[in-house]
Amino acid sequence: MSKISYYSQEALDKLRSDLDNLCNIERPKISEQIAQARDKGDLSENAEYDAAKEAQGLLEMRISGLEEKLLYARVIDISKLDDSKVLLYCTVKIKNIDTDQTFEYTLVSESEADLSQGKISANSPIGKGLLTKEKGDIAEISIPSGVLKFQVVEILRK
Numbered sequence: 001m002s003k004i005s006y007y008s009q010e011a012l013d014k015l016r017s018d019l020d021n022l023c024n025i026e027r028p029k030i031s032e033q034i035a036q037a038r039d040k041g042d043l044s045e046n047a048e049y050d051a052a053k054e055a056q057g058l059l060e061m062r063i064s065g066l067e068e069k070l071l072y073a074r075v076i077d078i079s080k081l082d083d084s085k086v087l088l089y090c091t092v093k094i095k096n097i098d099t100d101q102t103f104e105y106t107l108v109s110e111s112e113a114d115l116s117q118g119k120i121s122a123n124s125p126i127g128k129g130l131l132t133k134e135k136g137d138i139a140e141i142s143i144p145s146g147v148l149k150f151q152v153v154e155i156l157r158k
Contacts, residue, residue: 019066086130091156097149
């Protein structure tokens with residue numbers, strides 16, 4: 001059984017849009033490719049038919065995966081979250097105690113995580129360590145080479 005996943009409204013809308021695209025645009029394209037390949041004759045030696053059928057199987061898996069995500073998706077109303085604590089969909093500025101480097105991350109669901117955009121999963125080690133911390137708190141995060149210590153410098157809702 002899958003678990004409930006939390007999304008912003010924007011992320012949920014994107015999932016729905018992706019599903020709509022797969023069902024209403026990509027599925028008919030692949031059906032057309034299968035029909036064209038079938039018209040070419042003997043299916044036992046038809047590489048185009050085999051490729052189209054494989055693409056159809058992969059597409060149906062993607063559709064099924066998105067449908068399952070949407071089934072268990074819940075939207076978080078960001079405006080109702082406590083902005084004094086690090087929670088999902090907040091941006092947090094942290095300082096590494098040992099190196100004095102500062103970082104800014106937005107905690108998001110696993111499916112929205114993208115380190116290049118500064119979005120980390122709330123289920124990642126750093127995300128878990130920061131959850132529920134308040135400004136000034138120290139988060140100690142265990143990693144294979146030891147413990148990282150981060151101080152929460154600022155908590156923002158964007």
